[in-house]
Amino acid sequence: MDVVVENLTKSFGYQKAVDSVSFEVKKGEILGFLGPNGAGKTTTMKIMSCFLFPDYGNIHIGKYSIYKNPYKIKQIIGYLPEHNPLYEEMNVIDFLNFIAQIHNIPHYKILPKVMDMLRTCGLENEKHKTIRELSKGYRQRVGLAQALIHDPEVVILDEPTTGLDPNQIIEIRELIKKIGQEKTVILSSHILAEIEATCDRVLIINKGKIVADGTSAELRNKSNTDRLVKIQIEGGEETDIYNELALLPEIENIISSTKYHFEIQCNREAEIEKKIFELCTQNHWYIKELTPIETRLEDIFRQVTQN
């Protein structure tokens, strides 16, 4: 089910939390929502889940609008809120049973569904414990289980892997990827590596506005930072190699890191590999290593969110 967000605007007092945000998420796509604290990610997700209503703009989930059909939308979305609120006095199995009932899952399907969720989220050994007794990681799993129990068409997860151990993070990532094959998944996270590993598309939001939108590769290409290349050239004196490299007009900066190793910063359009190769053949040197250093998502994030 497609999600279409149109000119979404929401203010709290005089502060605009979300400012004319528009984007679209297709079925079978995993969208990663990135942004610094207070950027408007959670507010956007709360509006998507019909908890808050926007000042302007609209959201369509499939053919349903948040204004006209909020009840229908709540039936087809699975939402994990940021602070993962749960009824702490209930035990895990009763809580999931209650959520399944609320979602009008037929009575005969409730128990198999609950057991399936307990298995999927690794809660089998904790099912009779009250939620108050659970560790943060297990509570997060209960939160995930309640968001997924009714097999939702659209899954909205606000920082889903907070508090999980590395093994569980990998398991949850795999689960999200599996869900994302057939369903629409929107997730936010502060862990950029997680977004990169899980999401098909990244959307960076800052001060309520979208500042970057595309796949990780697209964002890297769009990024206006220079290209970085790590090279190791041998067959001559290190100072000669350094001096000759520094004379190349395409190279903007050069750092000699360890012996015969250089880090070169150059323009994105420059054919630096060809120039280095020509320089080496002229001087009878040889290239032992040439590795392009990828622009990390962190760099792009910092670039678009820092003014």
Add this chain to the structure above:
Amino acid sequence: MNTVSILINKELSNSFNSWSIYLGYILFFCICGFFSWLSTDNLFYLGQATMNPVFGVINWTQFFLIPALTMKSIADEKRNGTIELMLTKPVKTADLICGKFFSNLIITTIALLITLPYYFTLSFLGQVDHGAVLLGYFGLIAMSACYISIGIFSSALSRTPVTAFFVSLGIGLCFQFLFGTLAVQIGTGFFADFFSYLSMEEHFDSLSRGILDSRDLVYFGSVVTIFLALSKFFICKSRF
């Protein structure tokens, strides 16, 4: 309706899984029993087989215990964030409020049932007007419904249960005591009639005397509806 019954079921099982509800019942039973049978002006001194003094004691005990029962209903959901969980599920705000209201009403009705042994004892001791007792119990349930709706409204207004308790007690005190006193102070005229109509004691008295008047039913129904509607308004307001 199905959603409301699921919510009532959840609220009741959570309440009865906690020891505090049983403590509340014991406290209620003991306070009512002490003032009805053991205090200096107990039922034996009255020389009449009437439940009216017991109803008076129950009324005042409920007046203090119901705010304690309802103070957590919405304020706790807001503080723990579970209201976000509930309102992003296929649950309407009205369903959530009705679930809280009816579960609390069931809990208070059970508390009233605990006092039935007093009625049975009294009926052995003398001739009791059974109709008046039945209407008296109905009046107590109606009054509980009013105080529960006031409690839920106060809880919807407040961020913490303690604030909700005092707000609820304050509003309740107006209906229980102040409006009646004001009516007596003013004496006659429109405002005296107006405050007299607002006083809960006035409507309960006629029921406990065995008079079923449609104006009393309209009054209790209106108080419940107005405060529950206001609760819904304040919960929805925070979402816009």
